[in-house]
Amino acid sequence: MNKIRLKFSLFQLSFSLLCLFKCIDLVGQCNPYFKVPLSNRSTNYNIEVKLNDLDKTVTGKQTVEFTNQSEVEINTLKFYMYLNAFKNSESSFLKGTSKIFGRSIVDKPLDEWGRIDIQKTHYTLDGYSGDLDKRMKYISPDDGNVHDQSVLQADLVQPLKPKAKIRLDIEWTAKMPKTIARSGYSKDFYLFCHWFPQLGVFEKNASGNWDWNCHQFFRSTEFYADFGVYDVSITTDKKFNISSSGCKISENENMDNTITRKFHLEDVIDFAWAIHSNSRIYSDHWNGVELEMMLPVDYSNQAERFMSILKFAFSYLDTHVGKFPFAKMSLVCPPFYALQSGLMEYPTLITTGSFYGIPKQIRTIESLVVHEFVHQYFMSMVASNEKEEPWLDEGLATYFEDRIVDDAFGKKKSLVDLVGFKLDNKELTRTEYVGMKNPREGIVAKPAWEFTESNYKGLIYSKTATMLHSLQNLLGENKIDKFIQSYFNEWKFKHPRGNDFMNELKSFLTNEVDSTKAEQLYNLVYQSLYQAKIFDYSVEQISNEAKPQRAGILDNYSIPNHDQDVKLYSSEVHVQRLGDWIFPVELLVRFEDGSTKLIHWSGEEGMKQFHFEEKTKVISAQIDPEDKVLLDLNINNNSLTLNKTVAYNNKFTAKFVFWIQSLFQTLSFLV
Amino acid sequence: MMKLCIQAWKCGIERWRLILQVYLIQLILILFLGFQFYDLINTNLSHSLEVEKLVTQFDYTVFSDFLKSSGKQLANILTQLKYLIPVWLLIAIFLDSCQLLSVMSNKNTSTILLFQKMINHFASIFKIVFVILVISIIWSLLVFLPLVLNLEKMLESFSSEKYALLIILVLFILWIFGIVVLFVWSVLTRLELLANGSSIFNSLRIAWSKFLVIRGNALFFMLLYLLIHVFVFLLYLFIEGKSGMTSNLLICIFIILQQSIIIFRIQLRLMVYSGLLEMSRMNNKNYSTVN
Numbered sequence: 001m002n003k004i005r006l007k008f009s010l011f012q013l014s015f016s017l018l019c020l021f022k023c024i025d026l027v028g029q030c031n032p033y034f035k036v037p038l039s040n041r042s043t044n045y046n047i048e049v050k051l052n053d054l055d056k057t058v059t060g061k062q063t064v065e066f067t068n069q070s071e072v073e074i075n076t077l078k079f080y081m082y083l084n085a086f087k088n089s090e091s092s093f094l095k096g097t098s099k100i101f102g103r104s105i106v107d108k109p110l111d112e113w114g115r116i117d118i119q120k121t122h123y124t125l126d127g128y129s130g131d132l133d134k135r136m137k138y139i140s141p142d143d144g145n146v147h148d149q150s151v152l153q154a155d156l157v158q159p160l161k162p163k164a165k166i167r168l169d170i171e172w173t174a175k176m177p178k179t180i181a182r183s184g185y186s187k188d189f190y191l192f193c194h195w196f197p198q199l200g201v202f203e204k205n206a207s208g209n210w211d212w213n214c215h216q217f218f219r220s221t222e223f224y225a226d227f228g229v230y231d232v233s234i235t236t237d238k239k240f241n242i243s244s245s246g247c248k249i250s251e252n253e254n255m256d257n258t259i260t261r262k263f264h265l266e267d268v269i270d271f272a273w274a275i276h277s278n279s280r281i282y283s284d285h286w287n288g289v290e291l292e293m294m295l296p297v298d299y300s301n302q303a304e305r306f307m308s309i310l311k312f313a314f315s316y317l318d319t320h321v322g323k324f325p326f327a328k329m330s331l332v333c334p335p336f337y338a339l340q341s342g343l344m345e346y347p348t349l350i351t352t353g354s355f356y357g358i359p360k361q362i363r364t365i366e367s368l369v370v371h372e373f374v375h376q377y378f379m380s381m382v383a384s385n386e387k388e389e390p391w392l393d394e395g396l397a398t399y400f401e402d403r404i405v406d407d408a409f410g411k412k413k414s415l416v417d418l419v420g421f422k423l424d425n426k427e428l429t430r431t432e433y434v435g436m437k438n439p440r441e442g443i444v445a446k447p448a449w450e451f452t453e454s455n456y457k458g459l460i461y462s463k464t465a466t467m468l469h470s471l472q473n474l475l476g477e478n479k480i481d482k483f484i485q486s487y488f489n490e491w492k493f494k495h496p497r498g499n500d501f502m503n504e505l506k507s508f509l510t511n512e513v514d515s516t517k518a519e520q521l522y523n524l525v526y527q528s529l530y531q532a533k534i535f536d537y538s539v540e541q542i543s544n545e546a547k548p549q550r551a552g553i554l555d556n557y558s559i560p561n562h563d564q565d566v567k568l569y570s571s572e573v574h575v576q577r578l579g580d581w582i583f584p585v586e587l588l589v590r591f592e593d594g595s596t597k598l599i600h601w602s603g604e605e606g607m608k609q610f611h612f613e614e615k616t617k618v619i620s621a622q623i624d625p626e627d628k629v630l631l632d633l634n635i636n637n638n639s640l641t642l643n644k645t646v647a648y649n650n651k652f653t654a655k656f657v658f659w660i661q662s663l664f665q666t667l668s669f670l671v
Numbered sequence: 672m673m674k675l676c677i678q679a680w681k682c683g684i685e686r687w688r689l690i691l692q693v694y695l696i697q698l699i700l701i702l703f704l705g706f707q708f709y710d711l712i713n714t715n716l717s718h719s720l721e722v723e724k725l726v727t728q729f730d731y732t733v734f735s736d737f738l739k740s741s742g743k744q745l746a747n748i749l750t751q752l753k754y755l756i757p758v759w760l761l762i763a764i765f766l767d768s769c770q771l772l773s774v775m776s777n778k779n780t781s782t783i784l785l786f787q788k789m790i791n792h793f794a795s796i797f798k799i800v801f802v803i804l805v806i807s808i809i810w811s812l813l814v815f816l817p818l819v820l821n822l823e824k825m826l827e828s829f830s831s832e833k834y835a836l837l838i839i840l841v842l843f844i845l846w847i848f849g850i851v852v853l854f855v856w857s858v859l860t861r862l863e864l865l866a867n868g869s870s871i872f873n874s875l876r877i878a879w880s881k882f883l884v885i886r887g888n889a890l891f892f893m894l895l896y897l898l899i900h901v902f903v904f905l906l907y908l909f910i911e912g913k914s915g916m917t918s919n920l921l922i923c924i925f926i927i928l929q930q931s932i933i934i935f936r937i938q939l940r941l942m943v944y945s946g947l948l949e950m951s952r953m954n955n956k957n958y959s960t961v962n
Contacts, residue, residue, distance in 0.1 A: 103823070187830070278830065298831045336832040356833040412728065419908045420915075423731045431735045622720050636736045639720035644713070648722045650926070651916045653709040658929040660701050660752075662904075665936050667756060668763035669854060670807055671800045 030247035030290045030327045038267040038325060039227030039493035042069050043199050045271070050235040050258075056111075056185055058174040060196055065167050066160075070202055070210045073159035077168075078214035079152040080225070081138075082194035085217040086114035086177035086184070090147035092140070093181070093217045100180050100219070101340045114177025114184060118197060121154065124167040130157060132168075142216045142449065150217040152197065170197055179340045181219070182351075186338035189279075190240075193272040193346055194223060201226045201385075203495060215387045218449040220456055222344075222386035223270065227493060230271040235260040241281050243294035243330045244273035245349045265326075267493055268347035269383050274332040282307060286314045290328040296335040298356050302365060306331060306352070309366040309408065313373045316404045320481050321377055322488045329376070331369065343368060345375030345397075361418040363409060367425055371401040381492045389498050390448045391529065395464025396484075402426040402465060426469060426630075432462035434633045439463075440532040445498050466630050467528035473628035474521060475513070483508045502526065520584060527581055528631065534579035537603065537623045538637035539587075541574040544617040571618040573610045577603055579633065588625040591616040598625075619643055672888065675946050676895075682945035683938040685778040686770075690937045692782055693766050697933075700759060707748045715741045727917050765789060767940070768796045771861050774945040795864055798871050803857040807850060814846045851893045856882050858947050885950040892946050896939060903932055 047062040068074050085093035089105065098106045121132040135157070138149040160166050174195065177184040183193050200214025201224060213224060230246060238259045246265025253259050265271060274294065282293040282303050293306055310331060314324060330349040334341045342353035350372035354365050374397040378384070384392035405425040406414045413422040433439060436458040442451070444459050451460065472480040487496075487504045496504075505525060509518035527533055547568040573589060587599040593616040601608060601623075612618060622639035624632065632638060683690070716722055716737050724730040738745065769785045772792075776785065789796075818825075818839065825835045859878035863869055869877060882889065907928065916922045 186827075296831070298833055335830075337827050337829075356831060356836060412730070420729060420912050422729045427731045427735070430732065435735060435739055620720055634736050634740055635732055636716060636719045636721050636740065640718050641720050644717040645722045645726060646717070647919050647922055648726050649709055649713050649717050651726065651922050652712060653705055654916075654922065654926045654929060656708045657698075657701055657705040658933070660704060661697060661929075661933045662936075664697060664701065664756070664759050664763075665933065665940075667760065668767065670804060670850070671760050671764050671767065671857075 032247035032264045043226045043228040046231045048233040053237050056176045060172045062170050067165045068160045072210045075159050077154045078200045078212040079197040081152050083114045083116040084149035092145045092148040112178035116174040118172045120171040122169040188277040189338040191274045191341035221448045224385045225269045230265045233262045239277045240275035241279045242275045243332045245271045272346035272349045286311045293331040295333045309369050312408050313370045345372045347380040367405050370404045374400040388447045390460050391444045391464045394461045398461040398465035399468040429462045430466045430630050432458050433466050440534050443532050445529040470629045533581035535581040535631045536579040536633040538576050539621045539640040544569050544571045569617050571612040573621040576607045588622045590620040592619050679942035679946040683942040694934050764800050770941050799860050810849045855889050884954050
């Protein structure tokens with residue numbers, strides 16, 4: 001008996017050791033625990049979820065522990081119910097459109113719509129507990145749309161006092177939609193983002209009052225939530241590969257051909273996951289961070305491209321912005337038929353996009369990976385409100401996307417370098433702004449839902465990024481890095497607003513540059529974001545005239561001796577401010593003898609004439625000769641030369657003629 | 672086949688005067704647009720210092736700002752293509768048929784004489800071309816219309832977009848194949864009409880029978896013709912990518928290279944006509960030399 005006991009004890013011991021080693025092994029690979037919390041951890045989630053692949057439903061049980069970190073009592077709770085945005089065509093997300101991402105939503109069969117319903121909500125607060133089921137209602141705080149159910153309000157039985165904690169046990173079911181935008185399924189691919197009832201952010205609003213920030217979902221809005229700890233247990237069919245936010249803590253196969261994986265993640269604002277059966281998982285490391293990629297099998301030959309640019313972006317941001325503190329980073333590339341799930345950012349998980357056979361010379365894969373990864377810094381860690389002030393994260397993400405991609409693949413050719421056509425990321429960003437039909441369509445710093453589909457990207461992403469590039473050119477790379485580092489360090493794991501960014505900039509400029517320049521640069525940023533002015537300076541005209549020789553009788557009654565006269569030219573350069581944006585600019589004037597003059601112009605006058613009296617003629621003039629202010633709508637009119645470049649005319653006319661000749665010859669094949 | 676190719680090459684070389692004349696006519700037509708283009712960039716861009724960037728390399732910023740400020744004027748020039756292309760196609764029918772007539776004629780036949788003879792046949796040739804063009808359009812619609820209508824569904828229903836790509840590739844090859852067959856048929860029909868003066872319908876019928884006889888060699892010959900085109904263009908793009916038109920000397924060299932390619936393409940066309948004529952002759956002695 002003792003022997004049996006001893007054997008059993010030994011078995012128990014070895015089993016425990018095995019579990020311990022296994023646990024240590026897992027933790028060793030990916031340790032999601034921080035010794036000291038990085039954020040306020042106001043909202044912590046413990047979620048168990050099971051997916052039924054047959055009917056595309058999800059059943060979930062979750063515990064939410066919310067601590068009131070404000071100075072006021074809270075009487076209601078507000079939840080995001082994102083999946084209800086896909087419940088019908090009348091939701092605020094889908095209303096007024098028949099197509100999303102070019103795909104029709106009109107003829108959708110019933111089983112392709114999505115929804116999320118709460119079955120039961122039990123609360124525990126100050127030793128009291130009860131159900132909140134009958135105290136819940138859908139609200140539409142933004143547009144009053146009674147058909148929209150993307151925000152749920154629960155009225156508390158008793159107020160939640162400052163510093164007090166409420167625990168909610170929620171049971172819910174969700175029907176995943178066939179993917180319309182982000183969350184949903186497409187064949188064998190699922191993305192789960194904003195997939196559970198999630199609390200909004202209780203914070204001070206613009207008027208300084210504490211309130212819930214929990215907006216409805218619109219087509220142009222993204223996400224905003226508070227920091228917390230996530231323990232998520234996910235059960236799916238075994239056939240699926242999974243990639244998720246956070247570290248995998250355990251994995252158990254079940255008797256019913258399913259598998260349960262548990263994940264843990266701390267100090268984040270959201271938790272996302274994706275599953276795909278026809279995919280491959282790739283693992284690597286960067287500086288102690290585990291990198292995991294889930295790519296469709298067909299994209300195997302692109303794996304190296306994804307991984308190497310991800311590592312490059314890690315390295316770049318580590319140097320220029322700050323440390324990435326999390327233990328793991330996941331990258332999910334949905335198959336092309338699920339592209340609507342791609343191109344988004346979630347804490348420690350990004351979704352990208354690709355296409356079979358994209359040549360290496362077209363680097364959209366890399367550009368997308370970089371953009372989404374930058375959001376780990378600006379959205380995930382510096383958790384600005386993507387709904388109310390999308391420029392704060394999208395602008396910075398685009399700015400760093402340009403810098404990283406250009407640094408990785410070379411300026412002027414970083415994005416495309418194919419059969420003579422070259423284009424860099426920064427140039428494309430600038431063109432998206434200056435190429436808008438009307439670049440003064442609106443201001444940048446406004447809520448996402450106030451933009452139209454035509455000006456959303458040009459203003460939020462591109463104008464902000466172009467402004468930051470201009471700031472970089474005027475300030476220098478080191479200084480702008482220093483500013484962004486200070487902004488990042490001050491606001492990581494917090495929720496900055498536009499004002500905080502501007503205050504940070506003001507204080508940085510005050511300390512780093514002289515007061516005049518500080519004011520100019522601050523105004524440049526301010527006008528870019530908060531005003532809808534346009535920037536366009538041009539050189540209109542250059543004229544040279546030989547100064548007339550002296551004539552008549554001089555003071556000493558002598559006749560002028562022309563041999564002693566120095567031949568002088570009276571030259572004029574006419575410059576104009578075509579836009580309403582006033583900014584001091586430099587004017588480089590070049591003379592025939594090779595000499596130059598750099599003139600500073602306040603840029604205030606609508607038109608200005610600069611007069612020169614020199615022994616030599618002016619041959620060219622150029623405003624902003626180093627192309628620092630990329631916000632200028634037309635770089636070509638910034639300069640004027642009297643020595644036209646005929647070679648250029650010949651080159652491009654020859655090319656034009658050659659390609660038209662070739663077209664004609666090809667067409668004549670038909671006759 | 673080698674003998675045929677050599678003979679076709681010889682024929683092309685021997686008719687260099689005609690080739691140059693065809694080239695010049697085409698060039699004059701296109702220079703109508705070329706001068707406008709030159710004027711546009713000369714007026715709107717060449718005064719800017721930014722242009723210097725374009726001489727050494729392609730500069731997207733300069734290019735896109737130019738398009739933004741002068742895009743409408745450029746569009747106006749390109750819009751003229753709408754009218755110029757039909758005019759060119761009419762001229763091309765005439766010139767191509769002159770080339771056909773030339774390969775059927777003595778190598779010393781003057782261009783004026785060829786043009787005079789072609790004026791007599793133009794109406795009939797035009798009808799043949801029209802018939803073939805209509806068939807080409809029907810063929811293109813048959814191949815591509817189902818694809819265009821179902822592309823979105825295809826992308827959704829296939830497990831990978833690579834199958835859609837494969838289908839597009841197969842359809843494209845199929846389309847090219849059909850167009851090549853129609854081209855050969857058109858050439859043989861015109862040869863039949865010019866040689867024997869048959870009616871249009873008879874010419875089409877006889878040419879089709881002949882095509883069926885020589886189909887193997889003819890298609891191989893056409894494949895060679897297409898491959899040479901692809902090779903020439905890839906080579907051009909490679910050379911331009913490597914060296915670029917970055918100095919006055921290189922610009923001159925590239926202009927010569929570009930125009931040589933255009934002339935070579937005309938010669939290739941003449942060689943194809945000669946090759947197809949020879950194939951027909953080998954199988955049918957009806958095609959005597961036209962005097």
